[in-house]
Amino acid sequence: MTGLIRNSGLSLIAIAILGGCASSENHSAVQKQDMHTKVQAELTAPPQVGENLTLNQIMANPDWMGVLAKGAYWGDDSQTIFFTRQAHGAPIKEYYRQDVAAAQATQLNLNQLHHADQESGVFDKNRSRKAYIYQGNLFVKELATGQIIQLTRQNDNVDGVRFLTNGDIAFWQGDTVFRIHQDSGMFEQLASIKMAVKPKGVEAPTSYIAKQQHRLIQYVAMQQENAKKREEHQNELSQLDPTLAAKVWYLGDKETVSDLSLSPDGRYLLLSLIDKDYSWRSEHDIMPNYLGKDGYVDAVPARARVAEDNPPGERLVLLDLQTHSLKDITIEGLEGFDEDVLSGVKSENAKLAGDTYKSEKSPRKIQLMQDWGWSQSAVQWQESANRVAIMLEAVDNKDRWIATLDLEKGSMKTQHRLHDEAWVNYNFNQFGWLPETNNLYYLSEETGYSHIYVKQAGKQAEPLTQGKFVVSDITLGPKAQFIYYKANKQHPGIDNVYRVSVKTGKDEQLTQWDGQLDYTLSPDGKSLLLNASRRTEPGELFILPIGGAIKQLTSYTSDAFKKYQWQAPKVVAVPSSHGAEDIYARVYLPQGYDKSRGEKYPAVIFNHGAGYLQNAHYGFSGYFREFMFHNLLTQQGYVVLDMDYRGSKGYGRDWRTAVYRNMGHPEVEDLKDGVSWMATHTNVDASKVGTYGGSYGGFLTFMALFTEPELFQAGAALRPVTDWAHYNAPYTSNILNTPDVDPIAYERSSPIEHAQGLQKPLLIMSGVLDDNVFFQDSVRLVQRLIELEKPMFETAIYPVEPHGFKQPSSWLDEYRRIYKLFEQELK
Template identity: 70%
Template structure:
C-alpha cells in the first residue's frame, strides 16, 4: 500500500491527456426555449431547442437532439461501495448544475436516498486507506483527516483546519501518517501524539555563524564591543539549538534542506514510516505557455479577459524528475541513481534523428547519454507509481522515459539508493499511458503488473529477481485490475469475446485458473465490493444508456438504478450494426457501427447518400456494443438514417481496444492509415449498403476534425463534403504529453509533424469544408482554426466556411451552440450529398 501521493502543479502537465481530444458529448442543463421553426438559406429548415422529448412515432429533429440532455435522464456517476458492501454511493448532476447531488442506495432497495450536504463527511468515502488488520479506514474530506472504525462504524475527525492535507496512509504498526505540503506527520495511536517526522524545505541549508575573517570585520569586533556581543550571542544560540535538537526527545525531526532549484512533485512514505521517497522537478518548469494567453472576448466586466493557456509541444521542455530517498530515522539522504534501469542511456531515437538529419543533407552520429525519466503517470486509473511493500521495507517504482519509449518497474535498494530493473517494457513507437497498474501481493516478494509486451495488455505476476509468469494471454485487452481482499485472485476487465464487448473475469493467482464473472454484451466498468463477494457494474448496451447493476459472484445480475427517461426508452431508436470492414491496406478488419436508412434496400437503382463520423481522441473506442459516449451523435445518426442516409462510425487505426499494433499504426504518420481505413469504409458501404460513392460526406470533432481535414486535403475524391469541429490543424501547437507520444517532438522529428499536420496539406482542398470551433477551447486552441483559415485564404480556396462559438470550450456546453453547430453540418450534407 502506498497511500495517497502529492500531485503538484507540475504533474498537471500529464492531466491534459486525460482530456486530450476526447470529445465525448456529455453536457449539463440550461433553460430550454419553446419550439420554433426557422428557415435558413437554401431552403433548409431546422428547429430551435424544444422542451419536449421526441414522440415514439415521430421523426427526430435537431432541436430535440441538441436540447438540454436532461430529458434522456440524469444518470448515476462515480458509483462505489459502502464499507459494509451493503449499499452503493453515487452522485447525479443536472446539465450545467453548479454542484452535484449525492445518494446512497441499498443493494436490495428500489430507490436511492439523497444525502444532506452537512452529512457528506460522514458518508463512506471512495478514496481511502485501510489498516493492515482491516479494522480502520482513513480518508480525507475537504482536506481534513477522518478515521472510521470499520467494526462499530464510529467516525472521528482528526484535523479541522484550513490548510489541506495532501495524502494519508496507515503504517504497519497501526499508526497513521499524513502529509501536508512538504511536511510529514505521524499520529501515534497509543498516545494520540502528533509527531512531525519530516520537515522538507526546498531551500539551501542555513550556514553556521562563523567568526569574522576579513581585516575590517575583525577590527569591527575588536573595537566595537556591541558588535562582538551580538555575534557571540547569536553563535552560541545557534550551537545551543543544534545541541538541544540532538538530545531533547521533545524536539521534532531535523529539517531537510534539499536546495532551492527544485520543487517536490510527489511524496510517498514506507510502511513503517522510516523512509520517504520524493520526486523532484526543476522549479522553473511550468506547463503554462510562456508567451500566450487565451482571450475571452465576453468577459464579465465587458473587457477581454486574458486566460492562461497550456504550453505547446514545440515549446514544452519537461526536464524530467529526480528521485530522492530520505531515511527519516538516520537523517540520511540518498539520490536515486538511474544506472540500474536497463537501457537508461540508449539513443532510442537514433533512427528518427538519422532520417531527419539526412533530409537536411546532414549526418547524425549516435551517442549514448542518460535519458530523462519521471514517475509513470497512469492517466486512466490514477494509481501511484510508487508501491511500498505492505509490511516490509521493500519498494517498487514504475518509471517512464520522457521520450516515451520505455517503462520500467524497478526495485529500490534502500541502503544504496540504487535501482534494479524488474521489468522493462520498450516500444519503438511509444509506451501506452494505459495498462500500467501494478502492486505487491501481500505476504510475499511477488507483484502483479500489466504489460503490452505481447501486443495486447495482459496480466503478469513476478517474484523480485525472478522471471515473470503470464496470468492471461490472447488477442484481447486486459485492464482495470483489482486484487481480491484475500489476495488469492486478481479481478480484471477484458474484451475476450469481441473487441466491442467487455466482461469481468478473475484469475486464481496460484493456479492461473480463469473464471468469467459477468455475462454482459456491451460495455461496462466495475468495482469489487470490500468483502470481495459482489461486483458493482456501470453497464450499457447499444441503445440502453449506462445504469448500475449488482452482480454477486456466482449469483444473478440485478439492476440497481433506472434513471433513463421513459421518453428515451420508448422511442424507436435504431441500434447500429457493428460490422467488420475488410481492409485493403493491410489492417485486417476495421470495426465500425453502421446505421441503415428506413426501408433499406440492399440493391436498387436509387443509391443512398452516406456520412462517415470520425470519433475524437484518436485513441478512443466507439464501434463497440455499449451505448456511445457520443450520445448526441448517436441521435443525429438516427435522424440521418430516418432521412435516407447510411451512416458509418469507424474505429480507424489508432483506436482503443484492439491492441498495441493497432494503436501504434499512426506513429509518425497521423492521418494516413486512418484515411486508408475511411477509404475501405466507403468501399464497404458501396458494396454492402447500396451507397453512391459520389455522395459521401464526413465529419468529426477534435481528432475527428483533424481526420476530416486529412481526408479532404489528401484524398479529395473520397468525400464530397466535410465538417471539422474543434479541430487540430497543426500538431506542433497541441500539448506535449499526447503529441510527443505519437510524433516525438518537433525539434527532433519535424518530418513527422509536417507529414501529419493538416496545415501542411491544405493546398489539396477541392470539396466544401465547414470549420467550427470554440473561442474558449483550452484543449485545441482557437488559434489552430485561425491559422488554417488564413492559410486557405492565401491559397485562394473558395470552398470553405467557418463558424465560431465565443463562449464554448472544447466540449460545448450550451444547447444553443450544439444546435447551431449541427444545423450547419446538416445543411452541408443536405446541400452537397443530395444533389
C-alpha cells in the same frame, strides 16, 4: 436551401431547421404566429414512438434523456452503494445512497455527507480501521462499529494519509509530514521539507574590515562568541532532546516537490523533485475571452505547445527520517537508461536536412509514470516490509520501468522493462505487490495486447492472461487469491469481468454482458458493482453477486428516451485493402432500407475524437448526440458509418501505434475502405459521401479532404487540430516525438501542411474558449486557405464554448450547419 425538398421525408421541423418556408408569404401574421407556436411546441416535446427526430430535440439539454448515476462506489459494508447525479449545467452534484436490497436511492443532505462512506481511503493492517480525507480534513472510521472520528479541522487541506505498521496514522500537508501516535494521541512532525538553501548559521568574519572589528571591539567579539555557543547548544539539543521535532530538511531552491511517499514504518520518505521553473503554461500566449464578465477581453492562461514545452524530468531523493540522512537515487540500474532510442529518427531528419547524426549514449530524462486511467501511486510499498517498487517512464516515451529500490544504497534494480519503438501506452500501467511476498503483479502490452503478469524475485515474469484481447482495470481481491479484470475476449466491442487465480492461473468469467461495462469489486470480494450499457441503452447501475443473478439497481433513463424506437447500429468488420486487420465500425441503415433499389443512398462517415478511443462497440456511445444525429440521418435516407480507424483503442498495440510518425494517413486509408465497403454492401453511391468529426475527428476530416480530395464530397471539422506542433506535449510527443527532434513527422501529419489539396466544400467550426485545441488552430488554417485562394470553405465560431460545448444553442447551431452541408452537397 429553401423551398421544396424532394423525396427527403423531412418533417416540418427539419424544414424549419434548414431555414425553409413551410407556409406561403400570403399567410397572415396570426397564421404565422400560430405556426410558430406549433413549431415551438413540437421542438420542445420529447420525441414519441413513430415520430421523426428533430435537431432541436437531439441538441437540447440532455437532461431529457435522464440524469444518470455517476461515480458509483461501494460502501464499507459491501451492502450499500453511493453515487452522484448532476443535471446538465447544474453548479453542484446531488449525492445518493442506496442499499443493495432497496428499490430506490435516498438523496443525502449536505450535513450528512461527512458521515457517508468515502470512495477513497486507506486501511490499517487488520482492515479494522479506515482513514480518509473529506473536504481537506482527516477522518478515521472504526469499520466494526461505524464510529467516525474527525482528526483535523482546518483550512489547510490534508494531501495524503497512510496507516503505519504499528497502527499510527501519518499524513502530509504540502511538504510537511505528520504522525499521530495511537497510544498517546501525540501529534508529531516527522519531516518538514523546505525547498530553499540551508541558512548559513553563525560564520566567522572573512573580510578585512569585519576581522578588524572583531579584533579591536571586544563587545562585537563577545556577541559573535555568544551566538556561536547558542547555535552549538541548539544543535546538541535537537540531537539529544527527544521532545523536539525533527530537523528541517533544506533541499535547495532550484526544485520543487512533485510527489512524496512515506514507507510503512514511517522511517523513509521518497521524494520526486522537479525543476521549479518548469510550468505547463505557455510563456508567450494567452487565450482571449472576448465576452469577459466586466465587458473587457479577459486574458486566460494557456498551456504550452509541444513545440515549446520541454519537460525536465524528475529526480528521486530518499530521506532517512531516523538518521536524518539523504540519498540521491541513481538511475543506472534502469536497463537502457542511457540508450539513444531516437537515433534512427534523428538520423532520418538529419539526412533530409543534408547533415549526419552521430549517436552517443547519454542518461535520459525520467519521471514517475503518469497514467491517464488509474488513481494509484507510481510508488508502491510492500506493506509488511520496507520494500518499494517504483514505476518510471522516460520523458522520450519509449520506455517504462518497474524497479525496486535498495534503501541502503539508494540504487534501483530493474524488475521489468517495457520498451516500445513507437510509444509506451499511457493506459495499462497498474502494478503492485502481492501481500506477504516479494512478488510483483502488473499489466504490460509487451505481447501486443495488455495482459497480467506476476514476477517472483529473481525469476522471469509469468503471464496470468494470454490472447488477442485487451485486459484492463485489474483489482487484487481482498485475500489476494484472485486478480479481477475487465477484458474484451468475446468481441473487441464487448466487455466482461473475469478473475484469475494467482496460484493456479485458472480463469473464470464472472459476467455475461452483451455491451460495455465498468466494474468495482465489493470490499468483501463477494459482489460486483457494474455500470453497464448497450447500444441503445445508456449506462445504469447493476449488482452481481459472484455466482448469482444480476440485479438492476438504478433506472434513471427517461421514459421519453426509452420509448423512442432507436436504431441499434450494426457492428461490422470492414476488410482492409492496406494490409491492416479488419476495421470495426458501426453502420446505421436508412429507414426502409432496400439494398436492391435503383437509386443509391448518400452516406456520411463519422470520425470519433481522441484518436485513441473506441466507439465501434456494443455499449451506449459517449457520443450520445451523434448517436441520435445518426438516427436522424437515417430518417432522411442516409447510410452512416462510424469507424474505429487505426490508432483507436481496444484492438491492441499494433493498431494503436500504426499512426506513429504518420498521423492522418493510415486512418484515411481506412476511411477509403469504409467508402468501398458501403458501396458494395449497403447500396451507397460512392460519389455522394461526406464526413465529419470533432477534435481528432476534425483533424481526420481535414486530412481526408486535403490528401484524398475525391474521397468525400463535403466535410465538417469541429474543434479541429490543424497543426500538431500547437497541441500539447503529453499527447503529441508520444506519437510524433517533438518538433525539434522529428520535424518530418509533424510536417507529414499536420493538416496545415496539406491545405493546398482542398477541392470540396469544408465547414470549420471552433470554440473561442477552447483550451484544448486552441481557436488559433482554426485561425491559422483559415488564413492559409485564404492565401491559397480556396473558395470552398466556411467557418463558424462559438464565442463562449470550450472544447466540449456546453450550451444547447451552440450544439444546435453547429449541427444545423453540418446537416445543411450534407443536404446541399450529397443529395
